Amino acid sequence: MRFGMVASTVAILAGTGSSIRSRSTAPCDVVGTWELVTSRADGNLNSLNGARWLFIVNRSHWAQIAQRDDARPIDLGDFGRFPVYASAGTYTVRADTFVTRTTASVMPDMRGDSLKYTCQVTGVRWLRSTHTFGMHLEEELRRVVP
Secondary structure, eight states: OOHHHHHHHHHHHHTOOSOOOOOOOTTOOOOEEEEEEEEEETTEEOOGGGEEEEEEEOSSEEEEEEEETTOOOEEOGGGOEESSEEEEEEEEEETTEEEEEEEEESSGGGTTOEEEEEEEEETTEEEEEEEETTEEEEEEEEEEEO
């Protein structure tokens, strides 16, 4: 299955939530489609595993999906190997804090987890950071659909 078709399906599913809240204001206005540009764990650059990572956010839900162009599995080390990585859930925003709750994931242990990120959106750039799996994670995303 082509990446665009998978991303479109996730976008449709991400928009099916029944609760709608008002769109957040800066500095954490994340509604839109985003591509992961860089990821650092404890200051060390992550490779992104040769995959394109998309984050799709509507007013109440988020979804992320990743797939390699060469169709090889995404190797996430101890977490497993996946032909396509996907997760989704709900979120809240308050000022510069973005909190996710995972309701669906190819990694069953992540279902029900919450992550609290610091969040800053400036133009087409979204910077976020959190502590997860015993490490400090910093990510930069670029808006692909304004």
